[in-house]
Amino acid sequence: MLRFLSDVPVFLPTDSRIAGYTILNTDEVVPPKYDPEWEISDNLHFSMGTTYLTYGFGGVAERAYANMEGKDDEAKQTLLSVAHVYEGVVAYIKRHIEEIDARIKTASPEELENLAPMRSNLYELAEGAPKTFGAAVQAFYLAWKLRGTLNTATIGRLDQYLYPFYRNDIDSGRLTEDEALDIVCDLWKRFNASGSGDTLMTLTVGGQDKDGRDEANDLSVLMVKASCIVHQPEPHLHVRYHNNTRKDFMDQVARLHVLGGGQGSIYNDEVIIPSMVEAGIPLQYACNYATDGCTELIIDRKSRIRFTNVDSVKCLEYALFNGNPPPLPGPAVTKYWTHRTAAKEWQSSLVPPCESGDISEATDFKEVYDAYCRQFKYQITRKTKRLIGADRYFKERCVTPSFLNGSYDECLESGLDSFRGGLPVDCLMMFSGSLTTVADSLAALKHVVFEKKHYTMREVLDALAANYEGYEAMRRELAAAPKFGNDDDSVDMIAADLAQIFIDTTKEVGDEENTRIWPALLGYLFVQEAHFTGATPDGRRWKEPIAEHFSATPGKAVNGPTALIDSAAKAPLAKAYGTAPVHVTLPRTLVPRNEEGEELMKRLVRVAVKKGFLMLNIGIYDVDAMRKAQKNPEQYADLIVRVWGYSARFIDLSEDMQEHVITRVGTQG
Amino acid sequence: MRGTLFNIQRFCLHDGPGIRTTVFLKGCPLRCKWCHNPAGLSPNIQIQFLEDKCVGCAKCASTCDCHSLAGTEHILNRADCRKCFECVESCPSGALTVCGEVMTAEELFSVIMADKDFYEDDGGVTFSGGEPLLQADFVREVAELVRKEGYTVTVDTCGEVPWEAFETVLPVTDLFLYDIKAICPEIHKNATGVSNGRILENLHRLDACGKDIWARIPVIPTVNATAEEMTKIAELLESLSNIKRVTLIPYHSLGHHQYKALGYVYRFDTSLSVSDGQIAEFTEIFTERGFYVK
Incomplete structure (x- = not known):
């Protein structure tokens, strides 16, 4: 991993404020190889932890050193490796800053608009724990890419772990809601640049805590809004619903539903949490479930x-x-x-x-x-x-x-x-x-x-x-x-x-x-x-x-x-x-892209949840458009459909999968 | 009491407010040339034959003389049909089916209640057809049960029934969908087989009762798809007090395959169509008079 970190070239995108590579060219970079005695394993199907948000990357290394004391040899070795790798990440971040500093001297005013906040965020991360929302998003993106290396991985409850940074910035007047929305849209675009389809990029929003309090927050609403604006396959937004879910959040989810494309699958806290508890999973963990990259459930982090x-x-x-x-x-x-x-x-x-x-x-x-x-x-x-x-x-x-x-x-x-x-x-x-x-x-x-x-x-x-x-x-x-x-x-x-x-x-x-x-x-x-x-x-x-x-x-x-x-x-x-996903497919002719359609979506969700559904996915498809897309794919690059645990561009699907999706709409309507 | 119906469609979004179950009752006093629901014409149970599903196995021919096969072509002699429907039982591929079903009020009520969770405050049942008011007593009995559960009742009528039929359902109906084809009596008679005197009279009387009415106007080329006729309809509606919505329904030929299945001949010209431009023009005639068109 250290070797890999020192090999990875610095990536400073010109169209984003978030530094870090999108897709690696494997001819230039050798991904980490490990001791063959021990098989290193990460199936990417579960969310990564967030100690780096609490302590900063350097802070994680410090804690790893400190925690070695009194541990057995295996634990010591594990923690030492952690410390080395997180120090490597700090060095990796510093290389980005050096590159920005070199570039800033000759940058145009437009380039500076991205480079200046990028530098300030990275500087925060090189020094310690992120304090601002922008730096926290930057930290998440770097960590998420480094974990996946050549692939992409589960995102988890991003609205929960980034929320303290968001709240702090908004309350102190450092950030407006519109600026925060720009940052989230920026991140969504970076996700899509990493690939689309079966990418495991699932992001779970909303939910409740162990006392039944609603955990959908202003940032959850903003994330759903960003998905409506960006309207691309990634990230796969999964929504936790319960009886006390705030109304403006579900209103925004309904707006996402009427766009079609199968985004915003509903997961029903009211049945999931009790079932997990019955199976012996402690309540505080059950309340912290998320989707794993597809539609299966895991306990986030x-x-x-x-x-x-x-x-x-x-x-x-x-x-x-x-x-x-x-x-x-x-x-x-x-x-x-x-x-x-x-x-x-x-x-x-x-x-x-x-x-x-x-x-x-x-x-x-x-x-x-x-x-x-x-x-x-x-x-x-x-x-x-x-x-x-x-x-x-x-x-x-x-x-x-x-x-x-x-x-x-x-x-x-x-x-x-x-x-x-x-x-x-x-x-x-x-x-x-x-x-x-x-x-x-x-x-x-x-x-x-x-x-x-x-x-x-x-x-x-x-x-x-x-x-x-x-x-x-x-x-x-x-x-x-x-x-x-x-x-x-x-x-x-x-x-x-x-x-x-x-x-x-x-x-x-x-x-x-x-x-x-x-x-x-x-x-x-x-x-x-x-x-x-x-x-x-x-x-x-x-x-x-x-x-x-x-x-x-x-x-x-x-x-x-x-x-x-x-x-x-x-x-x-x-x-x-x-998980127990049920896909409901509606023909586009039945669901207008307006308030009436949104009301209909909300109703289907309310009833399905009341009837004990664990998961509901609503896809709204236009068979004519899908048939035309098969003939003229380049004109239908924006046609997004639900596949299994994720959405993808219809034109990217295999011929057999395209037919499967078309047959779903079948004779309805 | 029993009623005869030919279809129950769940999750209807255009036959009144909210999510509704629409019940299509058999029998109609009109013979609109363009009718897209010919199964509603006859009040009786009929046999229906879907040619493209037939596999030519001749099992039906062994149950009844009405069926025979000329090579692989299935021939059905409807005149001799005794309505035993044994042929339907024998048919493996679903090509032969029964069009129509007799149900008690309680049976129909329980089907309607299958979707009660979806109705919430505004949804419920819509009686359509055919002409539901030909079976007004049955409609009333079912509607009473539905209303008792707190859901709404809509009646979709062509108006060509005795006023007493309206009186029967008035106390249990929340909304009427009232079909209006033409104001000019000759156009109406020519297109539907009957004049419109009673239809318009019933419309006025219904309006005076204070019930909400949505006017539904099929826009049919060569019949009423003219600014002149649409203006006349708009002027009539203007003279009423309770028209809450106007819906223009452009002609389509989707129902014409069903004619053959029922042994009818489709006599309207399937090549005709109404353009979006015409619909926009006619919509304007209603909106400029203050109507909500949808």
């Missing part, structure tokens, strides 16, 4: 995260064919999420299937349902155990980068690595999304095979193996069966039961292993899963979309958003405190 996924639709294929599914019609080749990466072949991360029972002669729906549950529970159990094993491996074998360790209050005091007792909360998370597509499939079998008795299970299995070729009448009948998202209990309750099974099974396995497992109804590889899973009994052919998270299968919720909200609310969303 108090936990790391490790996670794995159960592909629930692939599980269905395993269950239908007793662990021995027929070969796919072709290779499962698609791109990750953007067309900028190369296509590759994908495979499920499930463990080898168990024999969940031969159901080809089933005469009762229960046989099929039980077989699915057996396979699903088997996979959940095995994958949860693997996750716990991986976590143990990391705790034994890995260390945290010193720069990151030193940013946490707890690590800086104790000298413990963030992997080994340094942070107070453990976050091991199990994901399973697309349960709604599994429910659609099981409901279709129940309806068509076991109630109407139009086909036998054997015939359906043959049709699936043939990807429905030669079975079009059957496919249509299965496709016409009830689907999740239309407020129909016959399918919604299956989805709810599957969610309950997932939550219960992860808890059982965790309890056996004495480990808390956070359950999350989320799946981010839904496009890939649609490729590595063949045809399904909901009438879906190979490669056609499956649902993301706990949303409806794209295009299948045809009774409007209220019916979709009612469908999802039947599931135990509140108990999935890892």
Whole structure:
């Protein structure tokens, strides 16, 4: 890291007051390499600490030296590394100041407008802890870039940790609200210059403290306002809502919602905090949750995260064919999420299937349902155990980068690595999304095979193996069966039961292993899963979309958003405190970009929260615009859509992901 | 009491204030040539055949003589249909469906209440159609239940019903959406099959009752899409006291596929359209008289 810090050239942007590099050219700079005996690990999916805001970068080094006293050798070594790295950061900042001083002599008056405040902020940081809002933003940006090195990372509750600086400057008259807004917009633009899409740049605003007091502050409002003004994909703004959330904050959030683009996802404090507390997370930490870079929850600056996924639709294929599914019609080749990466072949991360029972002669729906549950529970159990094993491996074998360790209050005091007792909360998370597509499939079998008795299970299995070729009448009948998202209990309750099974099974396995497992109804590889899973009994052919998270299968919720909200609310969303995102997609024709549209957004949020939603994302899309953007991408660079835990430019998405998003709007409106 | 309806649409944002559930009742006294909701014309349950969904499996033909297949083309003899709807049960692909449903007031009420959390202070139910006041007693019974729960009731009417039907629903209705097609009686008769004497008389009587009214005016090329006719409508509305809003609805041909599905022939010219410029011009006719146009 030290070598890296001394190698990184100084970056003084000409269009911003925030110093620091945007994207590194790896030909010039060698990113940190570490002792191969110890694996250095940071998955960037959790927020960094903020000791540097309290003590300054130099102050962190001083404290690290001071805290070495009386510690064991490992802690001493950890703290010494922290001290060295933070001293290196101070030197890095001083190099910026020298460069500014050299440049100031010949700078034009316009250049001085940026360079002068930049110098004053950096000077504050070279001398000690930041005192002003501008210096605190500068400190955050430098720290955030250095942590991510070549990539970008979670931002966390930025409105909370920058607020004291903001309040102080406003109260002392040093800063006006408009000036603060300029600084925030400046920072937002720097975020976007670092990349957009699956960048982990999630920023959580609002929330409440352990006494139920509203923590949405003036800066939270300003940040939402900045997102409305800048109107770019980054940062992914996530909003914590509770019953006492201040009105001007939610008004501003509604303005963000009507812009479309899926920004401003709502997280419901009213169910999240009690669920976390019930799971044994102390209240003061539960109140401090944030999103982790995607839509999963972490404890801001108090936990790391490790996670794995159960592909629930692939599980269905395993269950239908007793662990021995027929070969796919072709290779499962698609791109990750953007067309900028190369296509590759994908495979499920499930463990080898168990024999969940031969159901080809089933005469009762229960046989099929039980077989699915057996396979699903088997996979959940095995994958949860693997996750716990991986976590143990990391705790034994890995260390945290010193720069990151030193940013946490707890690590800086104790000298413990963030992997080994340094942070107070453990976050091991199990994901399973697309349960709604599994429910659609099981409901279709129940309806068509076991109630109407139009086909036998054997015939359906043959049709699936043939990807429905030669079975079009059957496919249509299965496709016409009830689907999740239309407020129909016959399918919604299956989805709810599957969610309950997932939550219960992860808890059982965790309890056996004495480990808390956070359950999350989320799946981010839904496009890939649609490729590595063949045809399904909901009438879906190979490669056609499956649902993301706990949303409806794209295009299948045809009774409007209220019916979709009612469908999802039947599931135990509140108990999935890892996260339980439901995407509601509205056609642009229904939501005007005015006060009327804002009122509508507020209403949907109020009702969803009242019905116990854990997370709600509202996307407002114009299918015409998306189709045109596919033909003329350069004219639609500003079209922003929600992907999974983040928003991205529509034109950056892979072809498969573009189709997935378009299908979501489907037949609504 | 039972009513016959053909659709219940949740999350309607344009049929009155707030978030509403719109109930489309069957049966209409008018025969507007451009009607975009032909399922509302007949008061009876009908069979509906969607050609593009048919897979040519001929299962329907084995249930009833009304169906036959000429090659892969499905032929439906509606005249002999006994409305047993066994064919619908047999159809695997959803090509054959029943258009219309008989429901009790309590059944409909419970569907409307599914969205009660979304209605808040201003939302509720809108009765549309077809012409809902052809089933005024049924509307009243459901409306009473809805009002008892504190939600609002809107009735969307063409006005071509006996005044008694209005009297039946007046005490339980918060807002009327009143469709006005033309002032000139000949234009009206030619376009809708009936003259407008009773429609205009009912409008005046309703206005005198003091209930809020939103005037809804379909703007139809070759029928009323002229400054002259729009001015006449505006002048009429000016003589009333309770018109709170005017909505101009430009003609579109979106409903014409449904005609075929129901065995009707669409007789209006789908190539016609109303330009944004015309709508702006007509809007001006109303706004300059002080109306809120939306």
